Amino acid sequence: MRAAFFNGPRDIALGTRPDPSIQLPTDAVVRVVLACVCGSDLWFFRGETPKPPGTIGHEFIGVVEDIGTEVTGLAKGDLVIAPFVFGDGSCPHCLAGWPTNCTSGGSFGNNDIDGGQGEAVRVPFASSTLVPVPGTGHSEETLRSLTTLCDVMCTGHHAAKSAGVESGSVVAVVGDGAVGLSGVLASARLGASRIIVLSRTPERQNIARQFGATDVLAERGDEAIARIMELTNGTGVDAALECVGTGESMDTAFGVARPGALVGMVGAPHGVTVPIRTVMIRNVGLRGGVCPARRYIPELMTDVLEDRINPGIVFDFATNLEGIVDAYEAMDTRRATKSLLRVSSL
Numbered sequence: 001m002r003a004a005f006f007n008g009p010r011d012i013a014l015g016t017r018p019d020p021s022i023q024l025p026t027d028a029v030v031r032v033v034l035a036c037v038c039g040s041d042l043w044f045f046r047g048e049t050p051k052p053p054g055t056i057g058h059e060f061i062g063v064v065e066d067i068g069t070e071v072t073g074l075a076k077g078d079l080v081i082a083p084f085v086f087g088d089g090s091c092p093h094c095l096a097g098w099p100t101n102c103t104s105g106g107s108f109g110n111n112d113i114d115g116g117q118g119e120a121v122r123v124p125f126a127s128s129t130l131v132p133v134p135g136t137g138h139s140e141e142t143l144r145s146l147t148t149l150c151d152v153m154c155t156g157h158h159a160a161k162s163a164g165v166e167s168g169s170v171v172a173v174v175g176d177g178a179v180g181l182s183g184v185l186a187s188a189r190l191g192a193s194r195i196i197v198l199s200r201t202p203e204r205q206n207i208a209r210q211f212g213a214t215d216v217l218a219e220r221g222d223e224a225i226a227r228i229m230e231l232t233n234g235t236g237v238d239a240a241l242e243c244v245g246t247g248e249s250m251d252t253a254f255g256v257a258r259p260g261a262l263v264g265m266v267g268a269p270h271g272v273t274v275p276i277r278t279v280m281i282r283n284v285g286l287r288g289g290v291c292p293a294r295r296y297i298p299e300l301m302t303d304v305l306e307d308r309i310n311p312g313i314v315f316d317f318a319t320n321l322e323g324i325v326d327a328y329e330a331m332d333t334r335r336a337t338k339s340l341l342r343v344s345s346l
């Protein structure tokens, strides 16, 4: 089969790899329909985090082509959503609702596990990993939204849940990448009354407004903090979503959180220090981390299928496997918020 490979920083190419097959009775083989590039893929693409050469891509939806003898709840031909991490569903962490921390788990596109940026994937622990999508004949728009549930929309939701967003909350979202935008949508879905997002890019400002942002600010750093404090009459926000992962974004999130608030952190941290004095003096807490996507997919999928949310509009660039280099470069140069790969038809 054809699959994209990481050969080194700024060196991604389409190559071939043996067709995946059932190796364990708990495996499934999935033919990839839609896949995408994650903001976190840019870290290794840019050489900012190490990654050995090999498979790439951890976000994909597809059709089950084959299942092992112990797989339950799935059948050949099912359309399925894969969370970015597979897990056994039975270890103490999975049972406690943290499937991404499964003691037997692993992520797609790493350690010789097939990546989503290829034609097919062997999925370990298929029964507890894959989520079958009910219904048939889904539109391209629906399929795009379902693809966001592999990671980005679930991660935005995790930021909002970690920050304690609930009905009536005043929320600040730091970051206008696909995760930050998803955090806006997740906050709106959870009933936030006011959602302030930091964004300077007109296209992203537009998506943020469609997702429910009430205030879009171009300020950064201390100026953003001052502006948000002004907008909230000096109180600060009930929930702050940190969706970037830099020291400045963390400082901004803590800087606008009102006493007793939580910062929900999902940006992969690079050079971040937690402002521990703010934690102490203003009783601001920090939660979040790698998103337990598998836990969130069912409820978000229902909202996609019933047309209550349309997270797929974060995809503003689409190509196919042959365009894999372009897909990365479009995001690297910020021409695209998020790149979609059309790999095969339903």
Ligand SMILES: [Zn+2]
Pocket (backbone or CB within 6 Å): 087, 088, 089, 090, 091, 092, 093, 094, 095, 099, 101, 102, 103, 104, 105
């Ligand atoms: Zn587990």
